[in-house]
Amino acid sequence: MFEARTRSQRIVIQIVVTLMALPFLVPLVVMVRGSLAGRGFGNYVKVFETGVLGTYLLNSVIVSVSAILIVYACTMLAAFGFSKLRIAGKELWFWALLLALTMPEAVLLTPLFVTASTFDMYNQLIAVILPIAALQIPFATLLARNFFDGIPNELMEAARVDGAGIWQVFRRIILPLTKPIAAAIVVLTLISAWNAYLLPLLMLNSPDRQVLTLLPTFFISQYTNDQTGVLAAAVIAALPMVIAYLSLQKYFERGLAAGALK
C-alpha cells in the first residue's frame, strides 16, 4: 500500500513495522523470562509437583475433542438440511438458530448452574462440553450453510439419478467438498473450548475435574505470591495452543477470519 522508492524509505517502513509489532511480543517475553527467574527450571518442577497437570491437560483435551465432535456433527447435518433439503418454514428455523448467535455465556450461568446441581451434573465435564457446543453451533451452522449453498445441486442430482440414497450423497459427495469450512469450524471450536474459562470456573469445582485454563488460578490458591511459579504455569497452559497455531497457521488465520466476517 505504501510506495517505497528509495532504500531509506524501505528502512523507515521496516523500523515502523518492527516498533508496532514489538509491544505484542512483550507479554510473551515477560512470561517466559519470569517463569525462569529465581529457581530457573525449578519453577516448572514446582508446577509439575502439584500433580494436577496431567489431569488438567487430559480434561482440556476431552472437553475440546468432545465439543468439536458435537459441533461438527450437528453443524454439517444441519447445514446440509438447510441448504439442500426440503423444510417447511425453513428460514424461520434458521432464524431461530441465528438468534442464539449473540448469546452471551453469562446469561447461561444461572440456568446451567441450577440445572447441573439438580441433575447431579455439577463437576462433570459434560456440564461444560454441552454449553460450549451449544454456543458454537449457531455460528458454525451459518458459516457452513453459506458454504453448502455454493455447492451446485447438479452434483447431487447426478448421484441421485444413479440411485444413491440421500445419506450416500451427503457422505460420499458433499462431505469431501466441505473440508475448508470444516477446518474453520474445528479451529473456532477448538479455540473457544480450549480457552473457555467462565464455564469451567462455575461448573468444575473439585480439583481433579478442572481444565488447563484453571491451572494458574489453582497454582495461586496453592502457593500465594509465588509469581515465578504462576508464570511457569501460564507458559505450560499457553504452550499447547501456541504449538497448535504454529503448526496449523493457515487454518487458524482463515478460520478466525471466516468467523469474524460471517
Place this chain on the structure above:
Amino acid sequence: MRSDSAVDAPRETTGGPTRTSAQRRRGGTLKHVASGYPWILPAMIVVAGLIYFSIGYTGFVSTQKWNGFILTPSEWIGAGNFATLAGDPMFRRALANTAVFYVVTFTVQTAIGFVFAALMHSSVKLRGLYKVIVFVPTVLAPATMAPVFRTMFANNGEVNTFLSSIGLDGLTHTWLSDPGTALGVVMAATIWQWTGLTFILFYAAMSQIEPEMLEAARMDGAGNVRTLFLIVWPSCRGTTFALATLGLIGALKTFDWPYLISPSGLGGATQFLGTYIYQTMMQEKNFGYAATISVALLVLAVTCGVAMSVRNRREGKS
C-alpha cells in the same frame, strides 16, 4: 464471506420472478428432495435444550427473589428486580464501563490493525514473523495471560521498571489498584489480544483492492498518506463494519479479562455486565437479581446484533 443466504432468504419468499430461479438454484426440483427435518434436528435439540431453555429459565428466575439453594423456595416479586435494576448505580457503572471499553478498544485496534496491514502490504522483510507475533495473542486464553499482565503492571513490574529506566519516574503508577487505571489495563490486554485479528482482516481486504486504483491515485499526485485515506480506507469499509459489530457484541460479553486482572472490581471501576452477573450470583447469592441483569444483557446483545447486522447489510448493498 457474508451471510448471503440469510439476506436472500426473506426476499425469496416474497415471490416475484426471482423466486423460481432461486429455488431451482438452491433446493433443486422440490419434488424428489428428501425432508430436511431429521438433518437439522440434532442442532436444534442442542441449541433449544440449552440456549432457549436458559433464556426461558432466566426469564422466570428474574421475577423471583431466590438465594439459589434448591431447597429454599423462591418468592415471586414480579417486576421488582427490574425496578431495582433501573435505579441501580452499579448496573449503570457496568454499562458506562462497557461503552468506554468498546469505544477505546475498537478505535485503537482499528487504527493499529489498519496501519499495520497497510505497512505489511509494502516492501517489508520478515513478513511471516511479524504476522505470527501479532496474531499469536488471539489464540491464547485470557485465563492464561492474565497473570502475565498482572505481573507486568504490578508496582515492581516491568512497566514501572521501564518507565523509571527511561527517566519517567513521574509516570510510574499503582496501575492495578488505582480505579482510574485498572480499566486501562483491562483494555490494554484486550487490545493486545484482538489486534491480530483486526490486522488479518484488513490485510485480506487490502488484497482485494485493484492495483490500478492505487496507480491512478498516484498518477494524480496523491502521496502515501492521501492514498491510504482516500482509496484504501474507504475500500475496507465492509471489514470495518464487521469489526464494529464483532467488537460491540464482544464488549457486552466481556468477562475473563476484567475478572482476572482486577478480581476485586475496585468498587465498580472494572465492573462489566458479565462480572456483575457472576458476582451477584456467586458472592451475593442473589440469583433472582443476577437473572434480571442477564435478561438486560441478553436484550442489549440481541438488539445490538440485529441493529448492526441490518446496517451492515445495507452498507454491503449500497
